Amino acid sequence: MAGTEEIDYRIRWRGHDAHPGAHRSRVAGSGEEFRGVVPLAEGRDARRIDLRASVTDPWGRPWVREFRQRSRVPVALLADVSNSMRFAGHGDRLATCARFARALARAASRNGDPFAFVACDRGVRRELLLPATLARHGGETAARRLEALRAEAPRPEGAGAQGLEQAVRWLPRQRSLVFVLSDLYLEADLLERVLRSLAAHERVLLLLADSAERQPPARWGLARLADLETGRDRLLLLRPALARRMAARQAERVERCTRLARRHGASLLVAEDGLDPAAVARHFLGRGGGA
Numbered sequence: 001m002a003g004t005e006e007i008d009y010r011i012r013w014r015g016h017d018a019h020p021g022a023h024r025s026r027v028a029g030s031g032e033e034f035r036g037v038v039p040l041a042e043g044r045d046a047r048r049i050d051l052r053a054s055v056t057d058p059w060g061r062p063w064v065r066e067f068r069q070r071s072r073v074p075v076a077l078l079a080d081v082s083n084s085m086r087f088a089g090h091g092d093r094l095a096t097c098a099r100f101a102r103a104l105a106r107a108a109s110r111n112g113d114p115f116a117f118v119a120c121d122r123g124v125r126r127e128l129l130l131p132a133t134l135a136r137h138g139g140e141t142a143a144r145r146l147e148a149l150r151a152e153a154p155r156p157e158g159a160g161a162q163g164l165e166q167a168v169r170w171l172p173r174q175r176s177l178v179f180v181l182s183d184l185y186l187e188a189d190l191l192e193r194v195l196r197s198l199a200a201h202e203r204v205l206l207l208l209a210d211s212a213e214r215q216p217p218a219r220w221g222l223a224r225l226a227d228l229e230t231g232r233d234r235l236l237l238l239r240p241a242l243a244r245r246m247a248a249r250q251a252e253r254v255e256r257c258t259r260l261a262r263r264h265g266a267s268l269l270v271a272e273d274g275l276d277p278a279a280v281a282r283h284f285l286g287r288g289g290g291a
Contacts, residue, residue, distance in 0.1 A: 006107035007100070008281040009177060011073050013202065017174065021072025022111040035066045074132050074172040075108040076116040076201075077101055077142070080182030081125060082161040083154045087183070089212030091273040094150045096208055097181055098143040100275055104179065105139020117142035118170045120163030121155075132172050161186055168197045181206040184257050191257070195264040203266035204283075207257060211273055213250050215243075 014026045037053045040046060043064035053063035077100070085093045101117060108115040115138045117130035128145045130138055161182065171178065178201045184191065195203060221238050254270060261268040269283045 004106075005103050005277050006110065007104045007277055008284065009075070009104075009107065010284040011177060011202070013175070014068075015071040015073045015175070017071040017073065019072050019112075021070055021113060024068070024070060026068065035068050037063045038066050040064050072112045072114065074114045074116065074174060074176035075104065076118065076132070076171050076176050076178045077104055078164065078167050078171075078178055078180045078198075079117070079119045079146070080121070080161045080164060080180075080184075080186075081119045081128070081146070081149060082121040083159050084183055084185050085208075086150070086154060087210065089210040089273075091208070091210055092150075093183060093208045093210075094146055096271070096275050098146040098150075100179075100181060100206070101142040101146065102139045103277055105142065109134070109136045109138075114172065115139060116171060116176075118167045119146070119149075120161060120167055122160045123163040124166050124170060125163070129170060131170070162190065164194045165190065165197055167194075171198075171201070176201045177204070178202065179204050179206055181208065183208050184253070188256065188260065191260055192264070195261070195266055198266075199264070203261075203264070205257065205261050205266055205268045206275070207254065207268060207270045208275075209250070209254070209270055209272045213246075215247060 011024070014024050015021070016026050037050045040049075040062040043066050045064055046062075048064040048066070050063045050065050054061070057063060079097050079101075081094070081097075085097070087093055088095075105115040105117075112134075114132040114134055115130075116132040117128070117138070119125045119128035128142070128149065130142050130145075164180070164182070164186075178198055180194065180198070180203060182205070184205070184207045186194075219238060220240075254268075258268045267283070269280065271279065
């Protein structure tokens with residue numbers, strides 16, 4: 001993603017923030033979407049007098065037209081930074097996360113939406129935390145912290161992503177659009193608990209995949225494979241049958257995550273070898289909903 005690209009996201013529901021923004025809302029205010037007519041005592045804006053409703057009122061009350069304003073909606077990026085996210089094949093997961101944070105925060109700033117960033121491994125990484133902010137440099141701050149993390153050595157306590165379940169405490173309390181970015185090498189019950197904890201928000205799972213995992217070497221030979229989470233490695237005899245089995249397991253993992261996301265009312269977007277902003281835009285367009 002280039003330095004000027006943004007993530008085009010859409011909200012399918014009506015917000016209720018009193019602050020003006022770019023999204024449809026339930027809040028009455030100075031907008032163009034007609035909501036109905038109400039007595040002047042409720043609407044309190046005589047400039048929007050509705051003559052027909054006022055003339056036909058048997059009690060002689062003046063009525064005014066009421067409109068819905070467009071409001072802002074908080075946007076949050078919840079990132080898995082466990083040791084497995086340090087994998088770099090045809091793409092670099094932490095680098096992709098940093099680029100996505102920049103692009104998402106830039107779009108949020110353009111829409112007038114607060115942006116929050118929470119990074120987790122075994123717990124919430126408070127030194128990487130960025131509470132919801134309207135500052136334009138929020139995404140740059142989050143991205144630089146992630147880039148600094150890439151340069152650090154993996155930590156033994158970084159194994160696992162249990163902190164994702166605790167992240168809801170650091171998100172805005174009002175309904176938000178939450179992106180959960182991870183390689184999703186998570187136990188099914190942990191992912192289910194994470195989705196359940198975020199039930200008050202709209203959730204988009206971003207699965208960072210790599211074609212090196214989907215299409216492992218099919219040739220014969222010895223290879224030493226490392227487990228990034230535990231630091232252990234093992235010697236394997238590569239062969240075509242093993243490559244096919246590994247590829248099948250990757251496909252099963254994506255299908256399992258898709259079913260789990262659907263069951264909890266979330267959506268899943270697979271990003272292979274990096275993340276294309278146009279693919280994110282198509283994802284939101286395919287789900288429908290207004291901006």
